[in-house]
Amino acid sequence: MTPVSSPSSHGQSPLRTVQVLGGGNAASSAHVRSLAAGLVARGVKVTVCAPFEADHAYDFTGVGAGHVHVPRSSDPVSVAALRAACANADLVHAHGLHASFRTVLALSGRRVRTPLVVTWHDRAHAEGARAQLLRLLERRVAKAATVVLGTTSALVDRARRTGARDARLAAVALPGPRRPVEPDDPDRQRPKARAELGAIGRPLLMAVGSLEPHRGYDVLLDATRAWRRLDPVPLVVIAGEGSLRAALQQRIEEEELPVRLIGRREDVPELLAAADLALLPSRWEARSVLAQEALLARVPLVATAVGGIPELVGDAAELVPYGDARALADAVVRLLGDPERRERMREKGVRQAATWPTEDETVAQVLSIYDELTQPQPLL
Template identity: 50%
Template sequence: MTDATSAPRWTGRVALLLASSTGGVGQHVRSVARGLTAAGADVVVCGPAATQEQFDFTAAGARFQPVEIPASPTPADARAVAALRRVLAADPVDVVHAHGLRAALVAALARPSVPLVVTWHNAVLATGMRGRLSRLAERVVARSATVALGASADLVERAAALGAVDARLAPVAAPARPAATRRRAAVRAEFGVAADQAMVLSVGRLHPQKRYDVLVDAAARWRTRTPPPVVVVAGSGPAYLPLAARISATRAPVTLLGHRDDVADLLAGADLAVVTSDWEARQLFAQEALRAGVPLVATAVGGLPELVGDAALLVPAGDVDAVDAAVGSLLDDVTLRADLAARGRVQAATWPTEQDTVAALEALYTEVSPASTAERSRTTAPGDCGTPPAGHQ
């Protein structure tokens, strides 16, 4: 962890670019935009209009310019490249920082004249033609980036293997959640959880990568427990209908809640948290669970092992038996749950904060565009109004 006040603040201009997002990437970009603008930087966020509606980057102090980048490659990507070029021509910046592969490909094809920083948030799991196209995009992005940042060590290794000249680890801090607004009993009452029942919680987008089918199949076995736990999943996404059908067919004690803004409340009511993904970097819900002292069962994939250390029970991906056994061991052992809860809070205290993340980016932007801050200092004399440096008018 760094001291966010120990180094001079970066006061240059940066464009933060993202594609369609309803979760972690959008939250991260908003956090970064808020921190950078508070430090004196000039931030423009570029992305689909829907991301501005959901994350309200302007309320975080940034300006917003629409650049429509869908979640999957389409012929409209050419329009996105042209739109980004227009934004950068009209509003020159010192650094372009793209978040995620889709945004990074658009940035690479736009060929900005300033340094391009790319944060790799996700691994490519797709197969077939989509997988081949995504891996080609990875190679283009890796070789175009001035610096490639990976949210987990395996992403750093991937970027380096694909030809990135400078690949570094840059953990993504989970934005701080507001405190719970309801008491534990009130949250549990909403879902009909009795005093002697356990509430098992998972939060995330309903997408095949999250493997909620594994959680549903494991939960179906818990119907025979006395009393059976109540399992709730907060999130929306394309896997909703298949999951609802699976829950019905297996009679699993699982409720799909849809999108929720009260994750802090849900954690206050939960006894256990579960992550069953095929891959994650530094999953936000896993961070939130450990911070809240909720015992966690998670898959040993991507960056999760380095994130949680010994503060969670780790299981293989796609293994229903392992999830069943791990959750069962916690349901049966109050002492083990208390131990994991305590270890979780200790582990969470070692993670970088949002302020640490912003300070690290300021240092990186200073490194890749050292003239921006120095030039701004030279052209802003005491008492004047801050004349923009050449090229920024």
């Protein structure tokens, strides 16, 4: 990529932007790193406000951005640190609900209004009173933002319903290599990974995501009962950690289900490439990283038709209703018994992945929005 200067209203001075992350989940943190790298290459000055551990994990400074430590909490110290970091910014871009809310607090009361772009990468998940609080935060952020960017059409619609004056679709690229796995790749089945997981001589079904209620793993465990009659019995492997770990493990042991919980892993792409099928049983997903990685790895995907999933995968996955264990089980049984259909899905997946935006395209779209918001307004 050839560095180019961003057109701006600031003469020869580079556009000064601040990117704000909260704790930053893996997808949003990787996006901010990719965005920072692309903006810096185009002559934009970038400062990333995030906890120390986020910079350590994603190395924002390594791509040419500045880094300011801002803790996750919304206490006065964090807000004051963020306010100071944004003092000379031409534009501020916050990622995720909690980071966006802190940014709204930090920018409030300023004499000169700084454009605030907010990206909603996903919905915040909570139950009961906390869910009500999150809805109030969403409304406050949506109304205060100059522009809300949603990574899926469903999130754009949600932002508009919540009070955003300007909400737009801005699909986020999956950072990293975009080379699909070749059909004859000798590493495709990764025998070592399958042996480690205990899937020698049996189908391997892979799910990835936090062990939290919205992931739908209770439904997945229900579905595995139907697969026990298959010969050989498929093994379901779930990579992730969360509050439901103990409860899920107890069910697996008590019901003798063919499921393994392997915790948080750094080698998910390699494990996924070794799988026969990928499973995504969630109650809600935005622009699912697992779905994208599965299609790129030529792994047939069975997913719930929720949130941004249908828009993301098109006809390149088997989609089932959320909460329907029988539909999930039947879809898996059909695919395992139909090698030709699995191969068609692999080919469809590669074609679908080719329609997703690249990192360069994502950066270019965001930069065009920045330029729009920082150009001087004509006098009437």
